[in-house]
Amino acid sequence: MGLWTERVLPHVVEATCGNSDMDRYRMRALEGLAGTVLEIGFGSGLNAPLYPDAVTKVFAVEPSHTARDMSLRRVAASHAVVEFVGLDGQAVPLPDDTCDAALSTFTLCTIPDAHRALAEVRRVVRPGGTLHFLEHGLAPDAGVARWQHRLDGLQQRVAGGCHLTRDTTALLAAAGLEVLDTEARFVRGPKPWTWFTWGRARVPD
Ligand SMILES: C[S@@+](CC[C@H](N)C(=O)[O-])C[C@H]1O[C@@H](n2cnc3c(N)ncnc32)[C@H](O)[C@@H]1O
Secondary structure, eight states: OOHIIIIIHHHHHHHHHOSHHHHHHHHHHHTTOOEEEEEESOTTOTTGGGOOTTEEEEEEEOOOHHHHHHHHHHHHHOSSEEEEEESOTTSOOSOTTOEEEEEEESOTTTSSOHHHHHHHHHHHEEEEEEEEEEEEOOOSSHHHHHHHHHHHHHHHHHTTTOOSOOOHHHHHHHTTOEEEEEEEEEOSSOGGGOEEEEEEEEOOO
16 A cells, blocks of 8 residues: 555545535445444544444454544544454455444445455355445446546546446445345535445345
8 A cells, every 4th residue: 555545545535525414425324234343444434423323343444554543533432342353355354244234435446356345245244134335436327427437547546446437236236235225326526426325235145
């Protein structure tokens, strides 16, 4: 991880994704989250103040030391016990069926191999458990999608590997997760970055 991605980017994410507007969408993704949770791409812990009361324990996976340091205040204030368990959502150091649920917000766009990360979610979350997600991704609007493809290479270089062209629900379906409920729409902001999809998907029995 280069200096920009390790040291600077967590502050950029905090500034762009850590506001009350974003919290509205985060809260929708977190609705119904309960028990022991795997959070991939924990970042600076922006979800921690929003965990529902029913969340008791969070296993956090986050490669950036800077982001983890930035999260410590939120971790200390959280009613849920947060334990950092690994650096890579593609290889989570937890046994099978450890968690009741998983959480990913703005992370499936960035993890190099989202398929491997979702396979890890399926392995670590017990059958019948859920993945709660909030992601930006490929817009259904052809004009916006064209711009997303044009900007994708640059975005990956400046935003720590973040892709603009990943299709969230297609990724979930390819991983064999059953999408239970999902909503998608443009939110406020420049369109290539603001096609948001959120909801829940179930790990099959
Ligand atoms: C756009 S940020 C989102 C952070 C946080 N989830 C949020 O909603 O504010 C993407 C996060 O994914 C993390 N990340 C990058 N590669 C990863 C990997 N292989 N496994 C887990 N997390 C990763 C980054 O360090 C960063 O914190």
